[in-house]
Each structure stands twice: as structure tokens, then as C-alpha cells.
Amino acid sequence: MSSEPLLQVRNLTTQFFTEEGTVRAVDGISFDVYEGEIAGIVGESGAGKSVAAQSIVRLVEEPGEIVDGEVYFKGEPIVEFEEDDDGDLAPTDAMLTNEEMRRNIRGREIAIIFQDPMESLNPVYTVGGQLREFIEINREVGTSEAKAIAVDMLREVGIPDPESRYDEYPHQFSGGMRQRVLIAMALACEPSLIIADEPTTALDVTVEAQILELVDELQEKYGTSFIWVTHDMGVVAEICDRVNVMYLGEVVEQAEVDDLFHDSHHPYTEALLASLPRPDQTVEELNPIEGVMPEAINPPSGCRFHPRCPEAREVCARIHPDNRDVSEAGERTHRAACFRNDAFDVGYDESPPLEMTAGSGFSAGLTGETDAEAESGGEAE
Amino acid sequence: MSESVLGEEVSADTVSADEVAFGETLVELDGLTKHFKSERGYLAGLRFKRDGTTLPRPTYERTDVQAVDDVSFEIEKGETLGLVGESGCGKSTLARTILQLVEPSEGAVYFKGENLAELSGEELRSKRKDMQMIFQDPQSSLNPRMKVGPIVEEPMKAHGMFEEEAKETDKSAAELREERARELLEKVGLDPQHYNRYPHAFSGGQRQRVNLARALSVNPDFIVCDEPTSALDASIQAQVLNTMRDLQEEFGLTYLFISHDLSVIRHISDRVAVMYLGHIVELANKEELFENPQHPYTESLLGAIPVPDPRKAGQRQILRGDVPSPIDPPSGCRFHTRCPHLIAPEEYDLTDEEWNAVREFVRAVMRRTFEANSEEQVRERFFDGTHPGGDAGDVVDEAISRIVLDEWETANELLQESFVQPSICASERPAYFVEPEHGTGEHFAACHLHRDEPQTY
Ligand code: SF4
Numbered sequence: 001m002s003s004e005p006l007l008q009v010r011n012l013t014t015q016f017f018t019e020e021g022t023v024r025a026v027d028g029i030s031f032d033v034y035e036g037e038i039a040g041i042v043g044e045s046g047a048g049k050s051v052a053a054q055s056i057v058r059l060v061e062e063p064g065e066i067v068d069g070e071v072y073f074k075g076e077p078i079v080e081f082e083e084d085d086d087g088d089l090a091p092t093d094a095m096l097t098n099e100e101m102r103r104n105i106r107g108r109e110i111a112i113i114f115q116d117p118m119e120s121l122n123p124v125y126t127v128g129g130q131l132r133e134f135i136e137i138n139r140e141v142g143t144s145e146a147k148a149i150a151v152d153m154l155r156e157v158g159i160p161d162p163e164s165r166y167d168e169y170p171h172q173f174s175g176g177m178r179q180r181v182l183i184a185m186a187l188a189c190e191p192s193l194i195i196a197d198e199p200t201t202a203l204d205v206t207v208e209a210q211i212l213e214l215v216d217e218l219q220e221k222y223g224t225s226f227i228w229v230t231h232d233m234g235v236v237a238e239i240c241d242r243v244n245v246m247y248l249g250e251v252v253e254q255a256e257v258d259d260l261f262h263d264s265h266h267p268y269t270e271a272l273l274a275s276l277p278r279p280d281q282t283v284e285e286l287n288p289i290e291g292v293m294p295e296a297i298n299p300p301s302g303c304r305f306h307p308r309c310p311e312a313r314e315v316c317a318r319i320h321p322d323n324r325d326v327s328e329a330g331e332r333t334h335r336a337a338c339f340r341n342d343a344f345d346v347g348y349d350e351s352p353p354l355e356m357t358a359g360s361g362f363s364a365g366l367t368g369e370t371d372a373e374a375e376s377g378g379e380a381e
Numbered sequence: 382m383s384e385s386v387l388g389e390e391v392s393a394d395t396v397s398a399d400e401v402a403f404g405e406t407l408v409e410l411d412g413l414t415k416h417f418k419s420e421r422g423y424l425a426g427l428r429f430k431r432d433g434t435t436l437p438r439p440t441y442e443r444t445d446v447q448a449v450d451d452v453s454f455e456i457e458k459g460e461t462l463g464l465v466g467e468s469g470c471g472k473s474t475l476a477r478t479i480l481q482l483v484e485p486s487e488g489a490v491y492f493k494g495e496n497l498a499e500l501s502g503e504e505l506r507s508k509r510k511d512m513q514m515i516f517q518d519p520q521s522s523l524n525p526r527m528k529v530g531p532i533v534e535e536p537m538k539a540h541g542m543f544e545e546e547a548k549e550t551d552k553s554a555a556e557l558r559e560e561r562a563r564e565l566l567e568k569v570g571l572d573p574q575h576y577n578r579y580p581h582a583f584s585g586g587q588r589q590r591v592n593l594a595r596a597l598s599v600n601p602d603f604i605v606c607d608e609p610t611s612a613l614d615a616s617i618q619a620q621v622l623n624t625m626r627d628l629q630e631e632f633g634l635t636y637l638f639i640s641h642d643l644s645v646i647r648h649i650s651d652r653v654a655v656m657y658l659g660h661i662v663e664l665a666n667k668e669e670l671f672e673n674p675q676h677p678y679t680e681s682l683l684g685a686i687p688v689p690d691p692r693k694a695g696q697r698q699i700l701r702g703d704v705p706s707p708i709d710p711p712s713g714c715r716f717h718t719r720c721p722h723l724i725a726p727e728e729y730d731l732t733d734e735e736w737n738a739v740r741e742f743v744r745a746v747m748r749r750t751f752e753a754n755s756e757e758q759v760r761e762r763f764f765d766g767t768h769p770g771g772d773a774g775d776v777v778d779e780a781i782s783r784i785v786l787d788e789w790e791t792a793n794e795l796l797q798e799s800f801v802q803p804s805i806c807a808s809e810r811p812a813y814f815v816e817p818e819h820g821t822g823e824h825f826a827a828c829h830l831h832r833d834e835p836q837t838y
Pocket residue numbers: 266267268303304305306309310311312313316321337338339340
């Protein structure tokens with residue numbers, strides 16, 4: 001692992017401007033991706049992990065907009081903001097143009113794999129034809145050479161009998177085979193980084209295992225870095241080197257995978273792990289996290305997890321914990337946004353415990369904005 | 382609050398004549414089979430021939446989809462039987478066939494000893510009250526234009542519940558049903574005040590609770606749960622699973638719990654059945670099945686799940702290939718096209734090592750996963766130092782020379798004929814009982830590896 005990160009994300013902020021108000025989908029997240037590593041972004045639905053992935057390649061859809069932060073890829077500014085003369089935030093002149101993103105970054109340098117391969121494959125063209133065209137355009141090679149590369153890639157990702165399957169249509173492929181085709185497409189331009197957004201979620205477990213093994217092999221062979229977006233802690237444990245845990249638009253914990261699972265410094269991560277039924281041991285009682293994740297349109301005050309946090313104290317509802325290094329001297333970097341850690345000095349220990357406001361889980365607030373529980377986090381900070 | 386409405390119903394049931402005691406058979410499946418007719422060719426892209434190779438062209442003849450084939454097991458009152466399998470294995474069709482929502486092609490379902498197929502329309506309708514189902518997607522199963530209270534009352538209304546009771550009290554049947562709906566909302570962990578809300582105001586987990594309340598409203602004995610928590614986030618799933626367990630205990634419910642998720646199955650089930658391509662391949666007590674799996678498919682499935690612990694990562698066992706189509710499925714053991722333990726035909730005298738090499742070679746040719754430039758290269762890749770002698774060796778040599786001539790199909794047919802079709806795995810459907818290591822319950826394993834074990838029955 002080289003010391004300079006391949007990708008640097010700082011304070012990235014993406015908002016959706018809706019009739020109901022501003023949804024703070026990604027609210028100032030920071031993390032790095034180093035060469036040759038698989039960085040995980042894990043969280044439940046609504047945590048903002050997919051929007052985070054889209055923001056990195058500037059593919060946020062209306063009414064969403066990146067409003068602040070920095071993303072540097074090999075030093076190039078994919079996202080960069082500065083204050084203009086009126087003191088408002090605006091993209092800098094150096095920030096890559098849409099044209100530059102399309103031509104130089106997406107596909108070539110950073111490839112993307114989505115959950116549903118049918119979104120990326122055109123049903124009316126053959127699989128091979130699409131792959132060949134993609135290679136022709138992006139690698140500037142002739143048709144016959146592109147075809148040869150395409151067949152090689154299909155074999156490489158484990159498509160049986162690639163010469164004849166080259167001429168088949170996407171619907172003639174199984175879900176797992178389609179996902180392999182997308183991986184072939186992603187690899188075709190030998191990118192430095194692949195962003196995979198829940199790529200195995202729709203697959204059966206034995207097919208998922210095949211894909212994870214394939215990714216492992218390819219990663220070793222090509223040294224490609226990955227950002228792996230998932231809700232599945234099992235998948236995280238299986239393939240990620242470092243993990244970012246997202247909750248309600250924020251990265252609340254960031255650690256090497258072993259530290260995250262065996263020495264977590266954030267109650268949300270701990271609670272999430274404790275709520276999981278396990279395949280390798282019989283868990284008699286599950287410990288669910290109380291309540292539901294509130295909507296990002298009106299997040300709770302202070303620590304956003306405080307209405308559901310079993311460790312919450314009065315101070316947690318008042319002050320917002322930033323994400324900081326909580327590792328002891330000599331330990332690997334481990335960041336967490338929780339006052340329980342000594343790195344914070346806000347009087348957590350002296351603060352009186354907070355009654356859990358998320359309700360008893362079952363009677364937790366409706367998702368509608370009219371409910372008292374959902375409003376428990378009225379004023380932001 | 383008035384426990385009365387719930388209480389009465391339970392006690393009314395306990396005195397009824399057809400009551401089954403806990404631990405006795407509530408539901409029995411006897412050779413249950415469901416084949417669909419398919420005349421369309423859209424499954425053609427994934428068609429496999431008997432030997433597991435793909436057909437080059439889509440086919441359009443009338444075909445039989447063997448979704449569920451000769452399935453027999455019993456479900457005891459008060460237990461949760463987990464049914465696990467991957468998509469397309471037939472588990473949802475099996476559930477619907479049990480409830481007679483689709484008519485079985487063959488075989489029978491007995492509920493409290495009665496053959497459901499022999500009941501009249503009216504009798505079946507009233508039996509349905511005792512057998513409810515909840516689905517994966519709570520959203521689509523709730524009418525968005527109805528408030529949740531009336532949603533919960535709907536089945537009670539359909540079955541004319543409280544019509545009699547209303548005559549003896551000063552309340553109307555509708556009032557009694559509303560009372561029960563409110564109590565049930567509370568039982569499933571919702572706020573009874575939400576009676577007048579519409580489904581869209583609820584989160585996914587809460588909608589699944591509404592479904593539970595609705596299923597419970599008619600006081601069933603048996604609930605078929607088809608992937609009820611699969612659409613939910615982990616933390617919410619845990620809440621709903623806990624509630625389902627509490628309800629089971631309180632109301633003496635029996636669950637058939639269908640899921641693709643082995644972790645959930647391990648948590649919720651008492652016994653577990655594993656399904657592959659329309660067959661039950663293994664059935665045992667939960668602990669026995671997870672700790673002492675005896676069918677290679679179950680082993681592969683267990684080996685494939687990512688465990689939420691990085692210290693256990695990388696120990697996976699990878700199953701190759703795709704599930705064959707249920708149209709014209711593999712003969713004998715349906716897993717034989719992919720099984721890592723496919724048994725060698727008796728006519729060959731091969732060492733384990735030789736047979737492993739042959740088996741791997743046969744599969745690689747079937748799936749065409751390698752390029753063949755020369756005979757030496759192929760031999761080195763698959764038979765480095767283990768080349769089998771005798772007849773088996775001759776077949777392998779012949780196949781290798783065909784491949785190098787680019788005659789893959791001929792090579793494949795030769796290998797299938799010589800090494801796969803003569804195997805007991807391809808000729809006989811296996812069904813054995815094995816000695817359990819955990820507990821005393823029966824352990825069924827449909828695998829010929831157990832053909833020499835003494836059968837106690
Ligand atoms: S800051 Fe407080 S509320 Fe937030 S996670 Fe830590 S203990 Fe819980």
C-alpha cells in the first residue's frame with residue numbers, strides 16, 4: 001500500500017432539494033481509498049451510501065446536487081469548492097468539467113458496477129457487441145482487436161464457452177453471468193478504481209460466493225482498488241480491507257475490517273452486529289436496534305444516533321460528535337464519531353443517561369413527519 | 382385492555398373437535414408435485430440438456446416445468462419448519478401448493494388429518510381460516526387505499542367472525558372486529574392509535590407487522606411465511622423476527638418459514654428442509670443440519686454464506702456453475718451436474734485422486750471453461766501425475782484429442798456417457814436417513830453417499 005491515497009474524499013456533501021425540504025443525503029463525509037485495497041461503505045437503506053458512491057463519480061441525479069466538499073482522484077479535483085466573492089460556495093475553476101469526467105475519468109479510470117446489470121446492459125444488443133463497442137471507444141483499438149479482447153475478458157470473468165456466448169443477448173444470461181459481464185466491462189479499460197454498488201445483493205448466495213471469489217482473484221491480478229457499497233456485514237467481513245460505516249448521511253466509524261468487527265468504537269456498529277442472526281452459530285435472542293432510522297430531511301440534533309443509542313447521554317442530544325481518530329498511541333488508525341471515546345472531551349462521563357426516545361421498537365414512530373418521535377431531533381445542532 | 386376478544390377465540394378453538402396436540406402432525410405432505418406447462422421459449426436462453434450443457438438454440442416446444450417434484454414431509458404443531466433454497470428451487474411454489482392456492486399435479490396435503498383436495502369449496506374456504514400466508518413484500522400485499530384497521534378486519538369479515546357473538550352482546554359484529562383489530566395491532570407491536578392510518582405512513586417493518594396482525598385476525602393454526610423479512614434492513618428484521626417468535630409462543634402458532642437466508646433460517650427454525658430444483662435434499666433438526674450437514678448441496682450452501690466475522694473469511698467452498706433449468710431437470714439426484722462429490726461409476730477402478738481429476742475435467746469440458754491448444758497442455762492442466770489407466774484412461778485420451786480438434790460437443794457427450802450417466806447419482810433418486818449427531822430427530826439426506834448406512838425404516 002503506497003502512502004498517497006488513490007482517492008481522497010473530504011467533507012463531501014450532497015443534498016436533494018425536494019418539496020418537503022432539503023434532504024441531507026450525504027452530509028460531510030471523508031475517507032480515503034488506497035491503491036490495491038477494497039474499501040467498504042456499509043449502512044442500512046437510507047444511510048446515504050449509494051448517493052455517496054454516485055457523488056464520487058459525479059453521477060448524482062436530480063434533484064440531488066453536490067454542494068460542498070472535495071474529491072481528489074490521483075490528485076485531480078473531481079469535486080472542489082471554494083467561497084466566491086459573495087461568500088457562497090461554488091465549484092473551483094480547476095474542478096474537472098463534465099466533459100473531462102466523461103472522457104477521462106468514468107469508465108477509463110473509475111468504473112462502476114451497479115446492483116442490477118440490466119440497467120447497464122442494453123437488451124437489444126448482444127453481450128459481446130456491447131462489450132466490444134465499449135472497448136473500441138475507450139481503448140481506441142480496431143474492431144477485430146476489440147472483439148478479441150472482449151472474448152478474453154469474458155473468459156477471464158468465468159463465462160463458459162465465451163466464443164459462442166459472445167453472440168447471445170443479456171436475457172439469455174443468468175443474473176450471476178450478467179454480473180460477470182459487467183465486471184468484464186468494468187475491467188476492460190483497466191481502471192484504477194471500481195465502484196461496486198451492492199453488486200451481489202440480488203444474487204443467490206452460491207452465486208454471490210462465485211462473484212466474490214472472482215473479485216478477489218482479479219483484484220490480486222490487476223491490483224485494482226474497489227469501493228464496495230453494501231448493507232451486508234457478511235460481505236464486508238469477507239472482502240473489505242477497510243470499512244466506512246454510514247448512518248443517516250454521515251460516516252460514524254472508520255476502521256480496518258478486523259478492528260471494526262472485534263474492537264468497534266461506535267454503538268451503532270456494535271448494535272448492528274448484535275442484531276444479526278448468524279449462519280455459523282445459533283443465536284437464541286436477537287438484540288434489535290430500537291426504532292427506525294429517521295429520515296435525512298430532518299435529522300436528530302446532536303449525535304444523529306442518539307434517539308436509538310443504548311449508550312446515549314444528555315450531552316449526545318446537544319452536541320454533534322465529529323468523526324475523529326480514537327485509536328490509542330501505536331495502534332492502527334481508527335476513527336469514530338462517538339463521545340464515549342476518550343478522544344472527545346465534552347463531559348460524556350458526567351452527563352446523565354438519556355431516556356431512549358425511539359420508543360419500544362414496535363411502537364416506534366411512523367415514517368410520516370407528523371409523529372412526535374420522528375421529530376425528536378428538532379433543531380439541528 | 383380487554384383480553385376477552387382474543388381470549389375467547391383461543392378458548393373456542395381449544396374445545397373444537399379437530400384440535401391437534403402440540404408436537405403432533407398438523408400438516409402432512411405426501412408426494413406433493415407441481416408441474417407447470419410452459420409453451421413459451423423465453424426460458425430457452427437458460428435451457429440445459431440432461432447432461433447440463435446448454436442448447437445452442439432456443440426451443441419452443443411444449444415443456445413441463447417440474448417446479449416441485451414428489452415432496453413429502455410433516456410439520457408438527459407449534460414448530461417452525463424452515464424451508465431454505467435459492468431462487469427457482471420451487472420453495473414458493475411449494476408453499477402455494479400446500480395452501481391449495483395452486484392445484485397440485487400429484488400428491489396430497491393433509492391438514493389436521495384431512496386431505497385438502499377432497500374438501501368441498503365451502504369446506505376448503507373455512508379451512509383457509511386456519512391457514513394463513515404472509516409475503517415478502519408487505520407493500521404490495523396491503524391495499525394502499527384502505528386504512529390499516531379495516532385491512533386487519535378484512536379476513537374476519539370474509540369469514541363472518543363475531544356474527545354469532547354479536548347477538549349475545551350489546552356490540553355489533555363490526556365493533557367487536559374493530560376491538561380485536563386494535564388489540565392485534567398492539568400485539569404485533571404497533572400503536573393501536575394507528576388504526577386509522579394508511580399503509581404508506583408505515584415503514585417496511587411496520588407494514589410487515591400489519592400483515593402479521595391481519596394473518597392473525599382469523600386465529601389461524603398455521604402460517605406460511607414466504608421471505609417475510611427479506612426486504613427489511615438488518616436492525617428492523619431482528620425486531621420483526623422477535624415479534625414473530627413471541628406471537629408463536631402466545632398463540633401456539635405453527636410456521637412454515639421460507640427464506641433464502643440461512644442465518645435467518647438458523648435463528649427462527651426448529652427443523653430445516655433444504656430444497657434444490659424441486660426436491661427436498663435434506664431435512665433435519667436445525668442444530669443437526671447446520672452442524673452436521675450430510676448433503677453436498679447443503680454443505681455448499683453453508684460454505685457460501687459470508688459470515689459477519691473477518692476472522693472467518695476466506696474459508697469458503699465455491700459451488701461451480703448455475704442451477705439447471707427445471708424444464709427437463711437432471712436425472713436421479715438433480716444436483717449431480719454440479720456436485721463436488723459425484724460418485725464414480727462402479728465399472729471403473731479409480732483412486733479418489735484419479736476420480737477427482739476426471740470429475741473436474743468432465744465439468745470443465747461441459748462448461749468449456751478453458752482453451753485447449755495442445756493435448757499436452759490439457760493433460761498437464763487436469764491430469765498432472767494422476768492420469769487414470771484402463772478404460773477410464775482411454776475415454777479421457779479420446780476426449781482430449783477431440784477437444785484439441787475443437788470437437789467439444791463430441792468430447793462432452795463421450796464424457797457424459799462414460800462418467801456421468803453410469804453413476805448411481807444420475808440413475809437413481811436418492812433418499813436415505815442418517816444417524817443424527819445432534820439430538821434424536823430424524824435426519825433425511827437425499828444423497829447416495831449414504832447408501833451403505835443402515836436404514837432404520
Ligand atoms: S455520541 Fe452518544 S448517542 Fe452518539 S453514539 Fe456515542 S454514546 Fe451514542
